[in-house]
Amino acid sequence: MAQLLRDQFSTLLTQVAIFEGFSLEELQQYSDKAIGKSYTKKQIVYLQDEKAEWAYVIQRGWVKLFRETLDGDEAVVDILTTGQIFGDTAIFNDGCYACSSEVVEDAVIYQIPLSVLNAHITTNNKLALNMLHNMSYFRKKQTRELEHMKVQNAPQRIGCFLLQLYKPRTGPSALIHLPYDKILIAARLGMQPETFSRALLKLQHETGIRIQGATVEIDDISVLTDYSCSSCSSTHPSAEC
Amino acid sequence: MAQLLRDQFSTLLTQVAIFEGFSLEELQQYSDKAIGKSYTKKQIVYLQDEKAEWAYVIQRGWVKLFRETLDGDEAVVDILTTGQIFGDTAIFNDGCYACSSEVVEDAVIYQIPLSVLNAHITTNNKLALNMLHNMSYFRKKQTRELEHMKVQNAPQRIGCFLLQLYKPRTGPSALIHLPYDKILIAARLGMQPETFSRALLKLQHETGIRIQGATVEIDDISVLTDYSCSSCSSTHPSAEC
Numbered sequence: 001m002a003q004l005l006r007d008q009f010s011t012l013l014t015q016v017a018i019f020e021g022f023s024l025e026e027l028q029q030y031s032d033k034a035i036g037k038s039y040t041k042k043q044i045v046y047l048q049d050e051k052a053e054w055a056y057v058i059q060r061g062w063v064k065l066f067r068e069t070l071d072g073d074e075a076v077v078d079i080l081t082t083g084q085i086f087g088d089t090a091i092f093n094d095g096c097y098a099c100s101s102e103v104v105e106d107a108v109i110y111q112i113p114l115s116v117l118n119a120h121i122t123t124n125n126k127l128a129l130n131m132l133h134n135m136s137y138f139r140k141k142q143t144r145e146l147e148h149m150k151v152q153n154a155p156q157r158i159g160c161f162l163l164q165l166y167k168p169r170t171g172p173s174a175l176i177h178l179p180y181d182k183i184l185i186a187a188r189l190g191m192q193p194e195t196f197s198r199a200l201l202k203l204q205h206e207t208g209i210r211i212q213g214a215t216v217e218i219d220d221i222s223v224l225t226d227y228s229c230s231s232c233s234s235t236h237p238s239a240e241c
Numbered sequence: 242m243a244q245l246l247r248d249q250f251s252t253l254l255t256q257v258a259i260f261e262g263f264s265l266e267e268l269q270q271y272s273d274k275a276i277g278k279s280y281t282k283k284q285i286v287y288l289q290d291e292k293a294e295w296a297y298v299i300q301r302g303w304v305k306l307f308r309e310t311l312d313g314d315e316a317v318v319d320i321l322t323t324g325q326i327f328g329d330t331a332i333f334n335d336g337c338y339a340c341s342s343e344v345v346e347d348a349v350i351y352q353i354p355l356s357v358l359n360a361h362i363t364t365n366n367k368l369a370l371n372m373l374h375n376m377s378y379f380r381k382k383q384t385r386e387l388e389h390m391k392v393q394n395a396p397q398r399i400g401c402f403l404l405q406l407y408k409p410r411t412g413p414s415a416l417i418h419l420p421y422d423k424i425l426i427a428a429r430l431g432m433q434p435e436t437f438s439r440a441l442l443k444l445q446h447e448t449g450i451r452i453q454g455a456t457v458e459i460d461d462i463s464v465l466t467d468y469s470c471s472s473c474s475s476t477h478p479s480a481e482c
Contacts, residue, residue, distance in 0.1 A: 048474065067388050067474040075388035075474070092377035098384065121370065128369035129362065135376045136333035142383040143339065147308050147316035149390045150431030190391030233289065233308040233316070 006031040009110055012059055015083035017134045021126065029116060036110045045087075045101040045109065052090030052097050054111040058082055061107020062180055065099040076187040078138075079104065079180065089135070091118050104180060149190065152231045154199035155206065157189050159228030162209075162216055176216040203227075247272040250351055253300055256324035258375045262367065270357060277351045286328075286342040286350065293331030293338050295352040299323055302348020303421055306340040317428040320345065320421065330376070332359050345421060390431065393472045395440035396447065398430050400469030403450075403457055417457040444468075 009031045010024045019027060036059070039045070045056060048067055056063075058081055065077040065086060077099050080086055090097050091114060103109075121128050148157050165176050178185065186196035204210065207224050210217040218224060250272045251265045260268060277300070280286070286297060289308055297304075299322055306318040306327060318340050321327055331338050332355060344350075362369050389398050406417050419426065427437035445451065448465050451458040459465060 067384070069388075069392050069472050069474050071392075071471050073392045073472060075391045077384055077387070089377055089380070092374050093381065098381055121373075122366065125363065125366045125369055128366055128373060132362075132369060132373055132376065133333050135373065135380060136330055139330070139376060139380050139383065140334065140339055142380065142387060143308070143318055146318070146383060146386060146390070146431070147310075149387070150316045151310050151312075151314045190387070230312050231310050231314060233310050 005036065006034075009034050009036065012057060012083065012110070016057055016085050017137070018085060018088065018127065018130045020130055029120070030112045033116055034110045034112045036108060039103040039107045039109055041103055041106055043103045045103065046097050048097055048100040050097050052087060052093075052095055052114055055085055055088035055090075055114055055117055056101070057085050057110045057112065059108040059110060061103060061109070062105040063107060063109070064102050064104045064184070066102065067099050074187065075190070076184075079184065079188055081179070088114070088117060088131075090114060091121070104184060147233060148231075152228070154189075154191060154195055155203035156228045156231050157191075158185075158196070158199055158203050159207065159224050160232065161185065161189060162218075163221075163224060163228060166218075166221060172220040172222060174216075174218040174221050176218065178214040178216065181214075246277065247275075250275050250277065253298060253324065253351070257298055257326050258378070259326060259329065259368065259371045261371055270361070271353045274357060275351045275353045277349060280344040280348045280350055282344055282347055284344045286344065287338050289338055289341040291338050293328060293334075293336055293355055296326055296329035296331075296355055296358055297342070298326050298351045298353065300349040300351060302344060302350070303346040304348060304350070305343050305345045305425070307343065308340050315428065316431070317425075320425065320429055322420070329355070329358060329372075331355060332362070345425060388474060389472075393469070395430075395432060395436055396444035397469045397472050398432075399426075399437070399440055399444050400448065400465050401473065402426065402430060403459075404462075404465060404469060407459075407462060413461040413463060415457075415459040415462050417459065419455040419457065422455075 006028075007024075010027045013019050013027045013030060014022065014024070039061065045063065046052070046054075060082055063080045063086065065080065067075045067077060069075070086101060087097060095114075121131065148160060152160065162176055165179065166174055182196065182200075183193055186193050189196070191199065200211065207227050208219060209224060247269075248265075251268045254260050254268045254271060255263065255265070280302065286304065287293070287295075301323055304321045304327065306321065308316045308318060310316070327342060328338060336355075362372065389401060393401065403417055406420065407415055423437065423441075424434055427434050430437070432440065441452065448468050449460060450465060
């Protein structure tokens, strides 16, 4: 990589949770060996169970992590964007990727050799601790997601998804922009498209929010909070959401 | 603790995943400061959001980790037994417990100061790496559980739960003993008791297994495997199950 690109990449890495607190100099070992690529929508980055040689850092765009069942159904595990890393945990999965990954909005993604990351973890306790914090964050996020699937109904789960996109501001009203298409939101929430459509109608009816295309208009955020968080172990805004 | 108890406790710790590869001598720092207690069924060990001062290691019995919603519903996060540690990840949760814990079968549980564990992680990279492997294991287990909730039906999920209790042996038949009562199994799988009962009847009807009290009789394990694993991203036996 040219020096300018290397510097840009090192700056991107400082935003990645597992490299928090690392200097640009310390991150040089990654940018020296990183490769940046452009991806178009629907391109596969890697497949589940494939031997893992790289970890990936998103500069821009969206990437879906998913698992495919023997019947051909798809379970969406996560949807990631700028500054997020994926594939890194293959280090703890016998060197194989635990999920498949597919680009869902045109993206620029850098890849770094897993061998460099693996060597670094075993010698640098700060990196191991950062990875522990990061993994703990995702474990809490998954615990919350499992809780929601067990105790929330479908409209409440969509409400919770919207609340996570809401940036607190002055006044009770809000305008939220959906980050990716509704079919993908349905899949992320583990709902069939028709269940999602019905639940979305019910949510609008019960809370008075209005959805037009990718725009969600909310007159009073507290109505949505009361509706969604009643079946949750904490109320919005929660540090875990 | 008396020397005999200390030695017994250190031996127990060698079974705990995060202490894999540690010598009895290295584990002495924990047994010197550990406290062992007996608990009866329904006793609370700690509550969600409580300030965390201890991590807990189960010598015998069963412990349920759960979260309670504002509406009073309960989401069971995990059910643990001998040789498993819990409360340790509070280190990565601002020093507070992320779940509540309750004894569900009479238990003996040791507690070790979180401060000792915390100090040890920051100086001993082997412990940090073991914790990363352990957390990665639980993350994969949760990912699998989320996948199942999204794509398996209720009878298939009960079938999968039974397969996880099955110890491979010669011949196609099997006898499985349910580890705790059916109401708790239903809660662990995130099902209402009546959904669980209906799904259990359907599972017996579709796969020919027989359930009498806590005993499950299976004539041909492959029928259960075909039935449950068709909606899963891997088939039994899987390293992740």
